[in-house]
Amino acid sequence: MFGYIRPQKAELLVREYEQYKGVYCSLCKQLGKSYGWFSRMTLSYDCTFYALALMSLKDRCPGFQQGHCVVNPLKKCSYCTGGEEELRLAAALSVILVYQKIRDDIVDNRFGKRIRSYLLLPFAAAARRKAEKEFPELDRIVALAMVEQAAAEQNTGQSVDFYAEPTAKMMEQVFAYGLSAPELSPKDRVVRQAGYFLGRWVYIIDAADDLEKDLKEGAFNPFIIKYQFDENTTEEFIQDAKAYANQLLNATLSQLVAAVNIMEFHQFGSIVTNVVLQGLPDMQKEILFKKEKEENVGSV
Secondary structure, three states: OOOOOOOOHHHOOHHHHHHHHHHHHHHHHHHHHHHOHHHHHHOOHHHHHHHHHHHHHOOOOOOEEEEEOOOOOOOEEEEEOOOHHHHHHHHHHHHHHHHHHHHHHHHHOOHHHHHHHHHHHHHHHHHHHHHHHHOHHHHHHHHHHHHHHHHHHHOOOOOHHHHHHHHHHHHHHHHHHHHOOOOOOHHHHHHHHHHHHHHHHHHHHHHHHOHHHHHHHOOOOHHHHHHOOOOOOOHHHHHHHHHHHHHHHHHHHHHHHHHHHOOOOOOOHHHHHHHHHHHHHHHHHHHHHHHHHHHHHHOO
8 A cells, every 4th residue: 555656756846856755855854754664665755745735735935954863874865854743743643654564465465465364463563552642533433434444345345446435535534634724614615525535546556556465365445346357357358457447546636636736835835736636647557557668679
């Protein structure tokens, strides 16, 4: 579920890309500061986007200063001189999500992969406990969503939309929590809508990406349920499922873009729109049609 929400680097200005990297490096630094060295392994593009999106909606304008990478001191990096609240929140979300992902892997994976998850679990659990103390409501939102997701996936014969709903609702609430608004204003409703459709997009793209692996391992996948695939399913039918996934993702993206287009950004707006309008569609094409591209490259 990690790594899908990233920018289209080639379309960013040099200044914008440096700002994005500055938020990314600042989140890495915050993870180590809040939850220890191990937590830096949970660093992701997804939670970087979460921090950056929250910063973009606040009146405070963070600056940047040069420093050295906390992992490789010989490498120079830029770090935010503001946005501490958003970085702390994104760091907490990062370790909470990874903890839940490891628990899910223990349930779903085969024995060999479970061993690795069991080894990682104590470190992830310790970081998650610290995050829960600081942000109990955030932890509750994610934990409840995981329970609802597991319950939904036990309900066989439902649509892809049905299975995507818990993750979509989780991201809606996560973005609303990040705003920390006592009352829901029209602006907040737009942000919630963006979070909802972003969560829905992530769930569907993750399911499409894992389709062949889940089919091979006999794991749950909403597209396997919809098309009643089995181990004898041909590549042609798998591509039909991915074409359907592409339709769902395009419809979801259109709703997400509509919400982002009416957001009021104070900074980083061009980076946020780059991720949504260019980064996500590029990721979608890469995952759904990468085999087709590889075949075309090899043909004369």
